[in-house]
Amino acid sequence: MSGRPAGPAAPGLVCAFAVTRTPPDPAVLAATTGHEEGGPLRVLHTDGLCLLVQDVPTALFDDEALAERLGRPDDLERCARAHHRGVEAAGGQGRSVVPLPLATLYHGDRSARQAVASRAAELGALLARLHGRTEWAVKVHAAEPASRAAVTPAGAGTGGRAYLSRASARSRDRQDSHAKALAEAEAVDAELRRYAVAATRHRPQSERLTGRRSPQLLNCAYLVEDAEGAAFARALTGLTTDRAYPAVDISASGPWIPYSFARWDEESWARREHTRQEVRS
Amino acid sequence: MTDVDHRYAELDTELCAPASGSLADLLERVLDKGVVIAGDIKIDLLDIELLTIRLRLFIASVDTAKKAGIDWWETDPALSSRAARDELAEENARLRAQLDALAEAAEEPTGAVR
Numbered sequence: 574m575s576g577r578p579a580g581p582a583a584p585g586l587v588c589a590f591a592v593t594r595t596p597p598d599p600a601v602l603a604a605t606t607g608h609e610e611g612g613p614l615r616v617l618h619t620d621g622l623c624l625l626v627q628d629v630p631t632a633l634f635d636d637e638a639l640a641e642r643l644g645r646p647d648d649l650e651r652c653a654r655a656h657h658r659g660v661e662a663a664g665g666q667g668r669s670v671v672p673l674p675l676a677t678l679y680h681g682d683r684s685a686r687q688a689v690a691s692r693a694a695e696l697g698a699l700l701a702r703l704h705g706r707t708e709w710a711v712k713v714h715a716a717e718p719a720s721r722a723a724v725t726p727a728g729a730g731t732g733g734r735a736y737l738s739r740a741s742a743r744s745r746d747r748q749d750s751h752a753k754a755l756a757e758a759e760a761v762d763a764e765l766r767r768y769a770v771a772a773t774r775h776r777p778q779s780e781r782l783t784g785r786r787s788p789q790l791l792n793c794a795y796l797v798e799d800a801e802g803a804a805f806a807r808a809l810t811g812l813t814t815d816r817a818y819p820a821v822d823i824s825a826s827g828p829w830i831p832y833s834f835a836r837w838d839e840e841s842w843a844r845r846e847h848t849r850q851e852v853r854s
Numbered sequence: 855m856t857d858v859d860h861r862y863a864e865l866d867t868e869l870c871a872p873a874s875g876s877l878a879d880l881l882e883r884v885l886d887k888g889v890v891i892a893g894d895i896k897i898d899l900l901d902i903e904l905l906t907i908r909l910r911l912f913i914a915s916v917d918t919a920k921k922a923g924i925d926w927w928e929t930d931p932a933l934s935s936r937a938a939r940d941e942l943a944e945e946n947a948r949l950r951a952q953l954d955a956l957a958e959a960a961e962e963p964t965g966a967v968r
Contacts, residue, residue, distance in 0.1 A: 586895065636895050646909040650877065653884045660884075672888040678895040688891045699889065710879045733956035775882060782878060782907050832883035 586634045587679040590614075590625040590659030591830075592671040592689060594700050597625055597663045605662040608634075608655045614662060619686040620693035622700075625663040626685060629678075639676055652676075664830050667799075669704035671696055671835045695837060703835065705799045706770060707828035711809070713761055713791040714783070714822045715754040750820060757818040758790040764812060768805040769795035773833050790821065794833035802828065881906045 588608060602614040602625075611629035618624075632638060642648040656675045664670035679685035689696065766772050777789040797805045813823050885905070 589891075589893070592889075592891075634895075639895075643905065646905075649881075649905055649909055653877075653881050656884050657880060660888075672883075674886070674888040674890060675884045676895075677891065677893045680894045684894050688893070692889075692891050696889070696891075731955055732959045733952060734959070736952055736955065778878060778882075779907075826879050829879075829883065832887040835887065835889045837889065 585611075585628045586631050587681060587685050588627050588629045588634060589673050589677045589679065589685055589688075590627070590656060591663035591673055592696050592700070593623045593625070593663050593668055594621070594697070595668055596623050597668070598665060601662050601665060605658055606655070607659045607662075608652065614659060617682055617686055617689075620690050622689055622693060622696055623663075624685060624689050625659060626679075626682075627659065634676075634678060639678075643676070660830055660832075667705065669700045670830055671699050671703065672830050672832050699835060699837075703796075703831050706796050706831060706834075707799065707802065708831040708833055709769075709795045709797055709805060709809075709825060709827035710829060710833075711761075711765060711791070711793045711795065711823065711825045712778070712783075712789055713758040713793075714785055714789050714824070715751065715787040716820050716822050717785075717787050718750075754820040755790055757821045761812055761818055761821065761823060762791055762793060764808060765793070765795055765805070768801050768808055769797050771796040771834060775833070787822075794829075796831055796834045797828070877909070878906055881909065 588611065590607065596616055596618075597614075602616070605614055607614050607627040608629055610633050611627045614625060614627050616623050617626055633642065643652060653675060660670065660672045663672075679688065762772070772793060772795045775792040775794065777792045780786065780788060783789055795805065809823070809825055812818065
């Protein structure tokens with residue numbers, strides 16, 4: 574009714590991916606598809622910062638449409654991968670990058686620039702802090718029990734008392750091995766922190782999510798200096814191949830753009846890095 | 855630990871795309887992490903873990919289920935009402951068996967003494 578004509582002239586939305594100090598490589602941007610439904614990746618400049626964006630259709634990206642689409646598994650995966658592609662295209666060649674969360678959307682370039690300008694100082698500080706550093710994701714699970722069948726030896730008494738004593742022995746074993754696994758997980762974390770500038774713990778993923786039968790004990794992210802990257806990877810490989818910690822399984826992925834360390838809490842950052850320097854000297 | 859071995863060689867060169875197996879890691883980061891600069895549009899997402907679980911189920915059901923025989927969600931009581939029923943039935947049977955065994959054990963001595 575308000576009479577704005579539909580079609581190519583219809584206003585779209587601006588989807589933002591990441592902030593950098595130096596402009597991303599135009600060739601990389603041209604070769605990268607962001608969201609499949611949107612236009613080419615382009616860069617907005619403001620306050621000495623670059624914001625990587627893409628025009629996307631309102632019909633698919635406004636609050637209702639997007640919430641509905643992200644509730645559908647296939648669309649969720651496509652959107653998440655598209656966003657990550659954009660963030661990676663912004664980085665590369667050692668360029669420091671501050672990733673924005675999926676679905677950071679603006680009505681136009683002007684408000685997108687304003688949003689960056691309003692936090693320009695903090696974004697600049699964050700870019701400096703993340704420069705030359707990448708993130709590693711490490712998950713520690715309790716090792717799968719060797720064999721469940723082994724705990725019920727056939728013919729070892731069928732009476733109630735025998736059953737009860739078996740059951741309580743089993744529960745004692747379970748508690749013992751859980752405590753052991755937790756202690757080993759902490760030791761793994763302590764070892765890996767030696768090579769990291771910062772570490773953070775995410776909520777462990779549930780068994781429903783991991784698809785494992787044993788619980789996830791630690792879900793950590795480590796921020797690692799590029800110069801320490803090889804040492805970190807070596808430590809990780811050592812931890813898993815030497816089997817120094819048999820009660821846990823360690824799995825890792827990386828290097829990642831430092832998503833988990835793109836945060837505003839500068840104070841805790843400063844404190845942590847300060848402590849680390851003291852420990853090292 | 856092939857994942858790490860594989861990345862290790864490339865560590866100094868470029869940021870690599872994460873392994874396809876770490877979709878949960880990707881969602882954890884893309885949906886939940888990163889610096890928030892106020893957007894014009896506010897999306898109310900469902901619980902991220904729930905979304906990720908759904909996605910995992912979706913992927914598992916589409917391609918890995920047949921080749922790997924993965925069916926954990928069918929036997930997970932939290933996800934399958936059939937599995938929940940099976941588990942209850944199983945537990946019921948187990949408890950009955952124990953009860954019988956206990957009753958037998960309780961009767962035996964009395965029978966022997968008198």
